[in-house]
Amino acid sequence: MKLRISHETTYGYDQPIRNLVQSLRLTPSIFEGQKTHDWRIEIPGGIRGPGFRDGAGDWVEGWTLRGPAEEVSVRISGHVETRDTAGVLRGHREMIHPLAYLRSTHATAPDKALREAAMSLETTGDHLELAHGLSALIAAAIAFRPGVTETHTTAAEAFALGQGVCQDHAHALITVARLRELPARYVSGYLHSTADGQAHEAAHAWAEIHVGNLGWVGFDAANRCCPDERYVRLGSGLDASDAAPIRGVAMGTGAERLAIRVQVEEMEQ
Template identity: 75%
Template sequence: MKLRIFHQTVYRYDRPVRNLVQSLRLTPSVFEGQRAHDWAIDVSGGIRGPGFRDGAGDWIEGWTVRGPTEEVTVTVTGRVETRDAAGVLRGHRELIHPLAYGRDTAATKPDAGLRELAATVTDPADALDLAHRLSAAVSDAIAYAPGQTEFHTTAAEALAQGQGVCQDHAHALAAVARLRDLPARYVSGYLHSRAEGEAHEAAHAWTEIHVQGLGWVGFDPANRCCPDERYVRLGSGLDASDAAPIRGIAAGQGIETLHVAVNVEEVERFQNQSQSQTQS
């Protein structure tokens, strides 16, 4: 599948900030399942710093904005070719050992409810079967309900509420997988979810679980599937904060507000629509 992506994040401050430093994890991962073309990142008024590939295989760029400024816009555009690899992350170069993803964070720390959920899967055929069944258990336990949780909601809190969004599903699956001795990590990216190909908001998150002999395998409890050609992978971490596409700090007393717009279009569909409009 050929996808065109537009991702814009606007930071506004009620008072001018003196300067802003950001670390951006906004470049698609390099592996057999996807390839990026014409990928561009722009920060309004920003100065691009050094970039590097970290131990997890993610490309990180540093940017600095010198103020005073009341608004900063981060814009990402580009095209990505994807293919269905049944969720298996093949050809992704990284240095961190999978066992490093066995530890919990504040967002994924297990409580009695998560421990009980992890224990519901009994007599799995193998590690892959266990991972699939844990993902299904999370899907059943947490209903998809936008607006009912916040960025700082933990996996335990989302499970107790019985509802949440993709971030909550990803945190909860990471938590229960680790309880069953399966290394797991949070993944950030994009999702093209409409078959008709129209643009829509599509920032997304899912979980990767390391299966011995197979490697990292993606699971998306929010959609009850493994990532396929509709998914674009950006980066990973122990939780949403660790895998955040944008991290930064502003020098000043201004209160920050945030607006995010993400559109994912199928390129061939977009081109066909443009040709039809031209001919008419």
């Protein structure tokens, strides 16, 4: 599948900022399931700094902008060729050992309810079967409902609420997988459409679980599937904060506003 992606994040400030420093993880991953063409990252008025590939295999680049500025836009455009690998992350070069992803964070810290849920599954000992079972468990426990959780909602809070968005599904799945001694991580990216073909107009997130000889396998509990050709992978981390596509610091005293626009369209074959 050939996908055209346009993504713009705009920050507005009620008082002009003096300077801005950002670290961007907005370049699609390199692996057998996707190939990137004509990818552009632009910050009008900004200065592109050095870039590097981190231990997780993600491309990270720095940007700075000198103020005063009342608005800053981060613009991404390009197209990606994708193919279905049944969720398996083949050909992705990284140096971090999978066992590092057993470490819990504030967002993925388990409580009693998550511990009981994780241990409730009985399996034959097959790790892939267990991973699929855990993903189905979270999909059933958390209904997809935008607007009921926030950026800082934890896995335990979303699980108790029984509602949330893709970030909450990913955090909860990561938590129960780690409780069963399966390394798991958070993945940020894009989704062309949901399983029923409806347009998906926002950036997306899912989990990857390390499964024996298969390596990393993606699981999207929010859509009850493994990533296929509709998905574009950007980067990963221990949780949503660690895998954030944009991280940075603005120097100023005013309040910040955020607007995001994402379009993922299929190109003519």
